[in-house]
Amino acid sequence: MDLLKQELPVEQETLLISDDVKTGLVLVDIVNGFCTVGAGNLAPTAPDKQISGMVDESVRLAKMFCEKKWPIYALLDSHHPDIPEHPYPPHCIAGTDESKLVPELQWLENEPNVTLRCKDCIDGFLGSIEKDGSNVFVDWVKTNQIKVILVVGICTDVCVLDFVCSALSARNRRILTPLEDVVVYSPACATFDFPLHVAQNIKGALAHPQELMHHIGLYMAKGRGAKVVSEVLLHLPVEI
Numbered sequence: 001m002d003l004l005k006q007e008l009p010v011e012q013e014t015l016l017i018s019d020d021v022k023t024g025l026v027l028v029d030i031v032n033g034f035c036t037v038g039a040g041n042l043a044p045t046a047p048d049k050q051i052s053g054m055v056d057e058s059v060r061l062a063k064m065f066c067e068k069k070w071p072i073y074a075l076l077d078s079h080h081p082d083i084p085e086h087p088y089p090p091h092c093i094a095g096t097d098e099s100k101l102v103p104e105l106q107w108l109e110n111e112p113n114v115t116l117r118c119k120d121c122i123d124g125f126l127g128s129i130e131k132d133g134s135n136v137f138v139d140w141v142k143t144n145q146i147k148v149i150l151v152v153g154i155c156t157d158v159c160v161l162d163f164v165c166s167a168l169s170a171r172n173r174r175i176l177t178p179l180e181d182v183v184v185y186s187p188a189c190a191t192f193d194f195p196l197h198v199a200q201n202i203k204g205a206l207a208h209p210q211e212l213m214h215h216i217g218l219y220m221a222k223g224r225g226a227k228v229v230s231e232v233l234l235h236l237p238v239e240i
């Protein structure tokens with residue numbers, strides 16, 4: 001890990017958020033099926049520090065955004081039982097607890113500043129496209145005149161990364177005006193753990209060591225043009 005971090009360093013900044021720059025929070029797949037121990041085929045099988053830390057930090061941010069009445073966009077992985085998502089086993093079937101927000105975030109369902117979006121694919125940008133071709137995420141950015149999106153959730157190197165890459169491409173194509181910055185907050189991101197010694201014993205399985213893949217996810221996001229931050233602080237105006 002040390003060698004990797006040395007060869008592929010990811011410098012992380014601090015993000016100051018304030019009323020001056022309209023910021024939206026994007027929660028990627030913080031659902032039971034990926035975060036709650038024993039909840040399904042892709043849920044952790046034992047308590048997982050990286051995942052529980054991600055949930056705690058996401059809750060902290062969600063509370064901050066709700067107090068300020070700032071916009072939140074929550075993506076929920078949600079699949080039709082007859083349409084599998086290769087290469088993953090069945091997970092987050094629509095209507096089950098697996099595709100619901102984790103208990104710590106379920107209160108968001110009743111908050112007026114929160115837009116919930118079920119998606120049946122990895123990339124939440126594509127998953128936000130409606131049958132008529134409109135895009136719920138694009139509309140959310142435009143309606144709220146968002147300049148910065150703060151992206152958190154799971155998995156750093158899968159759904160978070162794909163969403164970030166698509167958002168950056170869409171921004172560069174001027175589809176997301178007035179969006180300027182896509183920011184990934186690393187302590188509020190996590191990925192799953194499938195270590196090499198386990199994968200080796202399963203034919204065709206791809207190893208996915210957690211800490212390494214989390215780092216790679218951040219590295220790739222930064223390489224595509226996202227900002228990666230290790231700290232998010234609320235910047236309060238100084239009263240004179």
Ligand SMILES: [Zn+2]
Binds near residue numbers: 079085092120
């Ligand atoms: Zn899925």
